Amino acid sequence: MKRSNLFPVLIGAVIVVLIVIAATLWMSAGARKATDDAVEKVSEFYLEELADRRSQVVTRFFETEADQMQRALALMTQEDLSSQEALRSFIGRVEALYGLELFAVADEDNVVYTEHTTYMGGSRYAFLSDELSRIRTITTNATYGGGKDICLSLPVQNRVFNGKKLKTCFIEINMDDIVSMLAFNTQEKGTYFSLYYENGENLTGLDFGPVSAKQNLLTFMSRYLTAAETEVLSGNFRNGTAGKALFSFSGAGQMFYYSPIPETGWMITVLIPENLIYDQIGGIREETMNRSIIQISITCAALLAFFGVLALKAQRESRALLEEERKIAERDSLTGVGNKYAYTQKVNTVDQDIQSGNIRLFALVVCDLNGLKQVNDTQGHAAGDNYIRKASQLICDLYKHSPVYRIGGDEFVVFLEGTDYEQRSELLESLDSRMVENNKTGGVVIAAGMAEYQPGDSHLFDVFSRADSLMYERKKQLKNA
Amino acid sequence: MKMKRALRVLAAVTALFCLVETGMPACAEETEKAASAVRFDLTLDSYAPKKDHYNFYFTYKTVHAWWDAVAMGMEDAQRQYLSRGIVVTYEYLAPEAASADDQKNRLLAAARNREYDVIGVDVADETVISPVLDQLADAGIRVMTFSSSDAAPGCKRIAYVGNTHNYEDGADLARTLCEKLGGKGKIAVLVGTKGAPCHEDRAKGVRDTVAQYPNMEIVAEEYDQDSIQRAYDLTMKILDDHPDLGGLVCCNMSNPVGAARAVKETGRDIVIVGMDHDREALRDLRDGVIYCLGIQDCYSIGFDTLQVAVKIADGELPGTLYPEKTEKSTTIIFQQDAEKMLELLYGEF
Numbered sequence: 001m002k003r004s005n006l007f008p009v010l011i012g013a014v015i016v017v018l019i020v021i022a023a024t025l026w027m028s029a030g031a032r033k034a035t036d037d038a039v040e041k042v043s044e045f046y047l048e049e050l051a052d053r054r055s056q057v058v059t060r061f062f063e064t065e066a067d068q069m070q071r072a073l074a075l076m077t078q079e080d081l082s083s084q085e086a087l088r089s090f091i092g093r094v095e096a097l098y099g100l101e102l103f104a105v106a107d108e109d110n111v112v113y114t115e116h117t118t119y120m121g122g123s124r125y126a127f128l129s130d131e132l133s134r135i136r137t138i139t140t141n142a143t144y145g146g147g148k149d150i151c152l153s154l155p156v157q158n159r160v161f162n163g164k165k166l167k168t169c170f171i172e173i174n175m176d177d178i179v180s181m182l183a184f185n186t187q188e189k190g191t192y193f194s195l196y197y198e199n200g201e202n203l204t205g206l207d208f209g210p211v212s213a214k215q216n217l218l219t220f221m222s223r224y225l226t227a228a229e230t231e232v233l234s235g236n237f238r239n240g241t242a243g244k245a246l247f248s249f250s251g252a253g254q255m256f257y258y259s260p261i262p263e264t265g266w267m268i269t270v271l272i273p274e275n276l277i278y279d280q281i282g283g284i285r286e287e288t289m290n291r292s293i294i295q296i297s298i299t300c301a302a303l304l305a306f307f308g309v310l311a312l313k314a315q316r317e318s319r320a321l322l323e324e325e326r327k328i329a330e331r332d333s334l335t336g337v338g339n340k341y342a343y344t345q346k347v348n349t350v351d352q353d354i355q356s357g358n359i360r361l362f363a364l365v366v367c368d369l370n371g372l373k374q375v376n377d378t379q380g381h382a383a384g385d386n387y388i389r390k391a392s393q394l395i396c397d398l399y400k401h402s403p404v405y406r407i408g409g410d411e412f413v414v415f416l417e418g419t420d421y422e423q424r425s426e427l428l429e430s431l432d433s434r435m436v437e438n439n440k441t442g443g444v445v446i447a448a449g450m451a452e453y454q455p456g457d458s459h460l461f462d463v464f465s466r467a468d469s470l471m472y473e474r475k476k477q478l479k480n481a
Numbered sequence: 482m483k484m485k486r487a488l489r490v491l492a493a494v495t496a497l498f499c500l501v502e503t504g505m506p507a508c509a510e511e512t513e514k515a516a517s518a519v520r521f522d523l524t525l526d527s528y529a530p531k532k533d534h535y536n537f538y539f540t541y542k543t544v545h546a547w548w549d550a551v552a553m554g555m556e557d558a559q560r561q562y563l564s565r566g567i568v569v570t571y572e573y574l575a576p577e578a579a580s581a582d583d584q585k586n587r588l589l590a591a592a593r594n595r596e597y598d599v600i601g602v603d604v605a606d607e608t609v610i611s612p613v614l615d616q617l618a619d620a621g622i623r624v625m626t627f628s629s630s631d632a633a634p635g636c637k638r639i640a641y642v643g644n645t646h647n648y649e650d651g652a653d654l655a656r657t658l659c660e661k662l663g664g665k666g667k668i669a670v671l672v673g674t675k676g677a678p679c680h681e682d683r684a685k686g687v688r689d690t691v692a693q694y695p696n697m698e699i700v701a702e703e704y705d706q707d708s709i710q711r712a713y714d715l716t717m718k719i720l721d722d723h724p725d726l727g728g729l730v731c732c733n734m735s736n737p738v739g740a741a742r743a744v745k746e747t748g749r750d751i752v753i754v755g756m757d758h759d760r761e762a763l764r765d766l767r768d769g770v771i772y773c774l775g776i777q778d779c780y781s782i783g784f785d786t787l788q789v790a791v792k793i794a795d796g797e798l799p800g801t802l803y804p805e806k807t808e809k810s811t812t813i814i815f816q817q818d819a820e821k822m823l824e825l826l827y828g829e830f
Contacts, residue, residue, distance in 0.1 A: 088570065110544075111574065116559055116563070116568065116569065116570045116571070117555075117556065117559065117570065117571055117572070117573065118571070118572040118573065118574065119552055119572070119573040119574065120544045120548075120573070120574055120575055122544050122577070123544050123545055123546050123549055124546075124549045124552075142760075142827045142828055142829065143553065143827075144546075144549065144550040144553055144758070144779065144780070144826055144827070145521045145550075145553055145780060145825075145826065147828065148828060201830075214830040215830070216830070372564075373561065373564040373565075377524055475566065476533075476566060479566045
């Protein structure tokens, strides 16, 4: 080829190569931007899922509690409540069965009846007003002493006590139970959750990432958002509308998402540093990006596959994380055994099995720790927690084949089936004799009572009541020993 | 300018002196003061109850947040007894509107039941209730008084747990107001329930103290019957009748809330001194609408009432185990203490 002919070809080749390179770079840059957009959308999806999932957990929790209260009211009709003592006894059994801090009923004069006390509730509970006592409410009361009582109340129909119409029943819910259920310990991974009132006041007493528990969230956010964004955020909180905001704190981008929890006036909030999201999803992105750059030079169609792969992997990651958190939500964070939420699920399942006639033989062991208050008072709450852990370990070591639940601060329930059920008497004897020894040596002391399911029992409540009574007898024996 | 600079130097020297003398900044001192005024961490004493179940009846003046705070202490004591295997059950009841006759009927009905180990009462009117308590004591029923109002001197009730210095509280509030007004001016007094010993004693403390200031004059004295709305209405009328009013002494929990609402609405410059820990009143204290508040330790009152009731039920008499009158403190707090008190009492930041 002549030199004069080669030059235009070379020029042409260079031009073609340059065009190909430019086109590839252009498409690559476009793909990178599209990838970033996709990552952002998946991240938003991930945050929304996290918040909405937790919102649903709380909603379901209240539904379950309300359902149990309805069952308690149904049981009430079968009881002889002709005296205050009988009413208190009934309330006590309901509290023990469902692991409730407080179950109470109030009459038309706002006289509140609990297991041990009778008092005036009109100035204490807003839900006893004429208007609110007719509907189901979830209220948070700031109480003298700085505490916050979360109360779930239901209207009561056609029940009379002592000549007065009962108008409302309610339970008090410990915020720690809700915090535990929402698996707030994922904060160790850099993802923060919290609950706030519609006015921005913290509900959990826990710090929310960079926001101290004592700070008002809306006030804090106003320092990092524009006036218009702050207005939108405040409006959404006020109106109970979900939303999101991006802001920069200490030089790092933060993604903030919030979602209302129905009926409560609360917002569940999630905060994740942007770099954490990119760390989590970035690996997938880079791998897929490299493949896509090659594919871009061949065909733009690979781009579509890339989005598919990316979205699929990210969603699998999200699902795996959510599944892991569901397990955490049913686990007591202090001891690792089932928590009250898991226990109430079990109660519901067993009650359904009893009703359908598919129930297998089982027994319940109700355990209560002696001396926890003294350990807390004299050695501090860390020692008290350790005391609870030791007790839990002891119960688990003994009942190796049975699920164990922590249903209150110092109360456990063991559900015996199969091998443990067959050896139930020996196991209980072993526990009791060890407790006699511990009572002398200053070790962990557990009062336990056991009862078996018997034909004619219509609810787990019946078995629980018998076991609880025996546990109480045992508790007195151990104290007197 | 020179004057301002001199004042700044003086303020700095004073702050430094305060720090050197006390070892802590003045604001920390105020925080301590707020924190020591109320307690929520009491534990039962070492007394070993003789029974494993007690049943009590308590009645008080009227349904009101102040007595809800007392109830918190009672409930905590009840829980602590339960953790020791001792079941304490009780009724804690009151009418919607204060009434000595209603209280008398409640006490007699409770006595007829004969199922209570001890009957306790926050006396609504000592002239009406003291004879009833004597009658119950003569019938062998164990009776005690608690909260803010004791029975008349000589009454046969076994013991009293609560504020034993209502007169002094009234005097302290009046003195603080008089000093704030420079020892001259017209003031009005709002009282709670007519006949209630605690309210009457505070009002007397106010009158006696103001009388020591020759240029101070009490131009009005009214009873709100423990109603915030009535306190507001009365204050509006007083402000209308006395355009030159300088201050208000409020002798109960509802008084300062209603008074502050009226003062805010009218925009008048009135120094309000009052009692108790109502959340709205504490916010008004924080915002400078109220000058000072006398804070009673309600939780401790409730907690010790239950402890003393158990001992009385066991047949123990006042002496080494418990005094015939269990003294409870009142602390006067000012604007700088308000935020800490709101945090302590209501978790409000």
